[in-house]
Amino acid sequence: MTDIVVPEPTPEQAALFARVRRMMLIAGLTTALAVAAVLIAIGYRLFRAEGSTVTTDATVMLPKGARIVSTAVTGDRLVVTLEIGGLTEIRTFEAHTLRPTGRLKFVNEP
Known part of the structure; x- marks a missing residue:
């Protein structure tokens, strides 16, 4: 070659x-x-x-005589304002699963 x-x-x-x-x-x-x-x-x-949206059904028990004053959605939280016997309470829930995440109570000074 x-x-x-x-x-x-x-x-x-x-x-x-x-x-x-x-x-x-x-x-x-x-x-x-x-x-x-x-x-x-x-x-x-x-x-x-986030994947496909999953429908979540939940039933939350409110105290006797409680009244829902307002609701709001902020980010991934659902905020519910309640009036319970003249006192105001704010409860927060996770928006996707409706799992309770917090509770804030307001009372008057004696």
Whole structure:
């Protein structure tokens, strides 16, 4: 077999090869950055997604004589203001599961 001899590139050809390599490196890094950004966006949406909404039915027992004054939704909390025998009470619930998360009572000073 005969070996094919490749002549050494001229200085102009060497400069052209170096420029093409540099441009390919920039294009490759840009493509890798774009692919990483897309994968990060997909991962963020998968892990932060609330998923399909689930209907939750709940029955909360109020004290005898209690009256609901107002309700509000703030972020992921449901806030219910009650009047119980002349006293005001605020109860908070988790909006997605309706699980009670807190209770705040207001009383008058004697």
